[in-house]
Amino acid sequence: MTAATKKQRRKPPLGIVTRPGSSLRNKTGPWGILRPVFDWEKCTGCNTCESICPEGCIRHLEKKQYEADMEFCKGCGMCAAACPANAIEMVEEHRQLIAALRKRDAALSKKLMVDAIENARKAVLEAIMSGASVPIELD
Numbered sequence: 347m348t349a350a351t352k353k354q355r356r357k358p359p360l361g362i363v364t365r366p367g368s369s370l371r372n373k374t375g376p377w378g379i380l381r382p383v384f385d386w387e388k389c390t391g392c393n394t395c396e397s398i399c400p401e402g403c404i405r406h407l408e409k410k411q412y413e414a415d416m417e418f419c420k421g422c423g424m425c426a427a428a429c430p431a432n433a434i435e436m437v438e439e440h441r442q443l444i445a446a447l448r449k450r451d452a453a454l455s456k457k458l459m460v461d462a463i464e465n466a467r468k469a470v471l472e473a474i475m476s477g478a479s480v481p482i483e484l485d
Contacts, residue, residue: 378421380436382414388433395425395434 382395382404391410403418404425414425416439426434 373417378416378419378439380421380423381416381419381439382421382423382425382434383437384412384414385433385435386411388431390431390433392430394428394430398424398428400424 384395389410389412393406395412396404396406399414400422401418401420403415404412405415406412421436421439423436426436
């Protein structure tokens with residue numbers, strides 16, 4: 347072996363290389379765009395999907411039934427590509443959109459509640475200022 351060959355072998359690989367299952371320490375699922383949907387009718391129970399998943403996030407539930415843990419699934423599609431029965435379909439995941447809508451709805455609900463309380467307070471103050479009686483209910 348020549349010195350040039352030894353030097354060439356020592357070059358680090360391009361990109362980042364990590365061990366399988368590294369996302370179990372780092373939940374990377376939320377940024378995934380695709381998610382696997384398992385068709386349990388087509389599944390043969392061969393276990394290929396569970397074996398090939400680079401993150402180890404596919405779990406065997408029971409005979410011919412698997413699921414992906416979406417906290418860790420990156421949506422790479424390797425399970426679907428390797429499935430000999432074509433029992434896995436990769437579908438678009440709209441988690442980021444859903445999270446944004448939930449956040450917006452929570453903020454809107456809070457604003458509506460604050461507005462309702464403020465309107466009720468104004469109505470009570472107007473009734474008091476006009477001399478009307480204000481019924482008070484005690485629970």
